[in-house]
Amino acid sequence: MTLPLIVVLEGNSIALPLPRPAHPHEWRVYPETSPDEVVSRLREAEVAVINKAKLTAGVLAQLPALRMISVSATGTDNVDLAACRERGIVVTNVAGYADESVTEHALALIFALRRNLIGYVADVRAGLWAAAPSFSLSHRPVRDIAGETLAIIGRGALGEALARRAAALGMKILYAERKGAAQARPGYTPFEDALARADIVSLHCPLDASTRGLIGEAELARMKPDAILINTARGAIVDEAALASALKTGLLAGAATDVLSEEPPRSPNPLLAADIPNLIITPHMAWTSQGALQRLVEATIRHVDAFLDGAPLNRVA
Template identity: 40%
Template sequence: MNIVFLDTMTLGECDLTPIKQLGELICYPFTTPQECLQRSKDADIIITNKVVLNKEILKQLPKLKLVCIAATGMNNVDLQVAKECGIAVKNVAGYSTKSVVQHTITLALGLLSKISYYDQYVKSAEYTKSPIFVNLKYDAVDIDNKKWGIIGLGSIGKGVAKIAMALGASVSYYSTSGKNAQGYPSQSLESLLKESDIISIHAPLNEQTKGLIGEKELSLLKNKAIILNLGRGGIIDENALAQELKKREIYAGLDVFEVEPMQKNHCLLSKDIPQERLLLTPHIAWGYVNSRKHLIEGIAQNIRSIL
């Protein structure tokens, strides 16, 4: 089997041995749309994380038997055309649940503790000039007794709820799909936004969630509330969020953005936004070491399923 991995750079440094054992593996760090067809034409199996396989490309790959998506989302492959061409398409689900939960808690605690400010304060040598042993310029806030609202109570949301409660928070949720989840009180979106001290988003991007949190919704947040997006970019209106951060004391932590990578001069990079109110990471919550190991094992298992 000829196996072509079109964008290994998206997985960082990791051991691809489980895949190499199943065929002749050719790896490309990154593949542009113009390079995709040429690199794929002799493949029996293609592995792609974010490289798009559209109708035009799939129709010209008669040898192709399987597309393995190195992710959970499948929107980069034309599934209908793949089916018409007899090409199986398999993703890997659930591999990153624990790391996304951990990253969510990390962002929340980082914002509550103002850790980025205090880290920079010490590293800049300002601390060496202090006449006293401590700096309490910004309040580090306990999570205990806070209200944590979760938007999207799937496996990740439930994992976050479990840890939040262990740290002393009370948990409620809003279901974007309308499905009920046992064990936690359900709220309307409006009530959850008004009442929660911390809101974390763990929903997929679809017709129900695109633009779910816009200017009106952000205006409902408590002063000093924290909003976190670990779901998909596009759920929060980033321009509206930037304006709200400039106007009043709310906090935000984002690992996902509407356009990735962020565009130059992005609104959230404005110098008018106090940086202690904002933590941004480059879509890494899924990519912790164990998560990538589980992902590679899942890809290998998907390949074995057709051999």
């Protein structure tokens, strides 16, 4: 009997080794895979395990043996799901594994901006505290988050997890309705109103055709000038040039993002300019707590086993 070939394209993308499936199989792991290596490495595979590798319709058309894609992430914008459905390829993702990790990171970014932590750390290192005339250095504005209004865009598991934690800290929660919706559903605030009322806007929606460029010049202008924007979702949800301009001109008080439109940022990105104030960028690591990684690798392989046993779990296609 020929054993199903399982190919892992990005073994190094997760800081924990993937366990082997229990179902009999042949196993190949590649630490990294460039775009031009994807087809040759998956040509004989029945199951592909990926993280951020792109599987477009053109790539999938060259993989007649492929029956299943296990995405070791929640987002699946790197896979052409419509093409998978047409070809009968099962696609699974891992939902909920990083609820704690991502929402704690979002809160850390909120605290860092509202307490002006990055600026004060730089001041101390530059000797400003040592030269201060008083015991305290307090020239940068600091705000409490208790009582502030948090608008959450994306009411999935991550959005609701953030809402629970933020409410416990005394914040007021708004869930933004979809942009352009004719009317707001119960429990939601019209998109434009949510932006205008928020002290903090946090993005937790997937990247698709409806959310690409969702936050642009007009949306940033609608926000309060003392508001901040947090993005732990996908970089392309935000018009990065518009955000850079809003921060430099004082249209927005601050922003923090764990994601960029190109990762890693090989090409010039307006948010990486040295003269942008009140901006924190972390390198897409909000999801990487030890607990989240353990849940991720276990679920990724559990989905492979379930598929090979004829009962797929957590299908998105």
